[in-house]
Amino acid sequence: MSQDQKKQLEQQLWNIANTLRGKMDADEFRDYILGFIFYKYLSEKMELSANKILDESGESIRYTQIKENTEEGLQYLNAIKEETIESLGFFLKPTELFSQIAARGGQISDENEDEEATEDSFILGDLAAVLQNIEQSTAGTDSEDDFNKLFEDLDLTSTKLGRTEKDKNKLISKVLGHLNKIDFELEKIDSDILGDAYEYLIGQFASGAGKKAGEFYTPQEVSKVLSKIVTTGKTKLRSVYDPTCGSGSLLLRVAKEVKDVAYFYGQELNRTTYNLARMNMIMHDVHYSKFDIKQEDTLERPQHIDERFEAIVANPPFSTQWSANTLFLTDDRFSQYGKLAPGSKADFAFIQHMIYQLHDNGTMAVVMPHGVLFRGGAEGHIRQFLIEDCNYLDAVIGLPASIFYGTSIPTCILVFKKCRENPDDILFIDASQHFEKIKTQNVLNAEHIDKIVDTYRHRMAEEKYSYVAPLSEVKENDYNLNIPRYVDTFEAEEAIDLAEIAQKLKAVDASMAEIDQTIAGFCEELGIDTPF
Structure with a gap:
């Protein structure tokens, strides 16, 4: 698929998404459209896999031709189910495929607004049952956790879809009908094409979701910087982890920078976003056996605490609250520091959590608000301990303001390593003035990204952009990491x-x-x- 075709697919999906725009808020119709696209994807994967099994068995019949209510049909289905549960992680009967449901709903024409739905064209009940059956087909299998309650946000009874059952049925039928006209061509295209189109939709929703966007999406440009940093010098990764994974986009971005990631780990507090992350993984053709996404509070109840990760990337919620319970002083993640991050600002608590789970040969890159660079009290104590006692901080990178959806505050990237190649200094990069302005959003283009990454990888010092600070200088500054202390960007005004x-x-x-x-x-x- 060419770039033009890819863009055309993205635009087609976005146009279909807008069918629901007038009915509900952006974050609400996001859940419906992404859920329906995911259902269509699963159906096409199921049909392809089933037809392949039939071909390899020497059968001339196609999957959609199997009669489910006959003894012969049931034999086919049982054999196919056993194989697809193992290979795909789920199962759909022929009558449960997206194309079959959409075709039934399509019996209502767009032109006749008063047309009554026949018994066969009323699909809401059957659609809800199909989505539930997908989840139930995994019960007791290795993929059960990855599909459990995956479609719970698709409430087909919501009045937001329409005032009456007829109205709801008509709207959903229309959306499914439009989607059914698009052939995802899963047997022809690279798996990333459809996954990237899905990612594009997530990004489009984020751009219009205001502060809520930060709950589930990191701008692709920032994701690229983080991903390129943690994969520096590596072509394969045993593991990558994001403790606040949102939609999973950041984890998937890391995979684009290497030939293979053996396993993806993530944790997410928001239930809806957690579901989106699992869908996003599967849409990018990540096998269910290669990812483990959990839904829980990472600081209070970490789900992968015994694991150590080769790469860690994260964009935690900025300065969010946490319990800061004194019991955490006996938690191995925090105990050696002697102090806890304040309850009103959990930034350093996330950093401590991630460092605890970082492998000795791993790299961690995390987005933080600028306050972590200079705030005092317990945060100043933790910052000093990380530098003076642990010597884990490798680089500080200042980003432009207004680069994240929903907030205009300037941010930074902190890079940590437990075994640093350059243990005697810390690299400071001030990229805050290097961006492209698009409407009200500041954006890093390819040139800006390459400059940041190249400067980091080659540890270059450049006037008014980057500086390699000896640890002695950081100590003289009382472990204050405020970037202007190290990178002088002052521009003298022309003499008058x-x-x-x-x-x-x-x-x-x-x-x-x-x-x-x-x-x-x-x-x-x-x-x-x-x-x-």
Whole structure:
């Protein structure tokens, strides 16, 4: 698939999404459209897999031709189910496929608004049952956790879809009908094509979701910087982890920078976003056996605490609250520091959690608000411990303001390593003035991203952009990491020639005197007083 075809697919999906736009808020119709696309994807995967099994068995029948209510049909289905549960992690009967449900709903025409739905064209009940059956087909299998309650946000009884059952059925039928016209061509295209189109939709929803966007999406440009940093010098990763994974986009971005990621780990507090992350993984053709996404509070109840990760990336919620319970002083993640991050700002608690789970040969890159660089109290104590006692901080990268959806505050990337190649210094990069402005959003283009990554990888010092600070200098600054202390971006203003300015003022005065005389002449001719 060419780039033009890819863009066309993205636009088609976005246009279909807008079918629901007038009915509900962006974050609500997001859940419906992404859920329906995911259902269509699962159906096409199921049909392809089933037809392949039939071909390999020497059968001439197609999956959709199997009669489910016959003894022969049941034998086919049982054999196919056993194989697809193992290979795909789920199962759909022929009548449960997206194309079959959409075709039934399509019996209602768009032109006749008053047309009544026949018993066969009323699909809401069957659609709800199908989505539930997908989840139930995994019960007791290795993929059960990855599909459990995956479609719970698709409430087909919601009045937001329509006032009456007829209205709801008509709207859903219309959306499914439009989606059914698009062939995902899963047997032809690279798996990333459809996954990237899905990612595009998530990004589009994020751009219009205001502060809520930060709950589930990191801008792709920032994701690229984080991903390129943690994969520096590596072509394969045993594991990658995001403790606040949102939609899973950041984890998937890391995979694009290497040949293979053996396993993906993530944790997410928001239930809806957690469901989206699992869908996103599967849409990118990540096998259910290669990812483990959990839904829980990462700081209070970490789900992968015994694991150590080769790469960690994260964009935690900025300065969010946490319990800061004194019991955490005995928690191995926090105990060695002697102090806990304040309850009103959990930034360092996330950092401590991630460092605890970082493998000795791993790299961690995390987005943080600038306050972590200089705030005092317990945060200052933890910051000093990380640098002076642990020597884990490898780099500090300042990003432009207004680069994240829903907030205009400037942010930074902190890079940590337990076994640093350059243990005697810390690299500071000030990329805050290097961006492209698009409407109200600041964006990093490819040139900006490459400059940040190249500067990090080669540890280059560049006037007004980057500086390699000896640890002794950081100590002299009392472990304050505020970037202007290390990277001087001051631009001297051009010298002003006062004598030249004085001459210009004299010329202005002379010109005003001439104008006054002209006005006085006009006033005399008119026989009126002058205004001055």
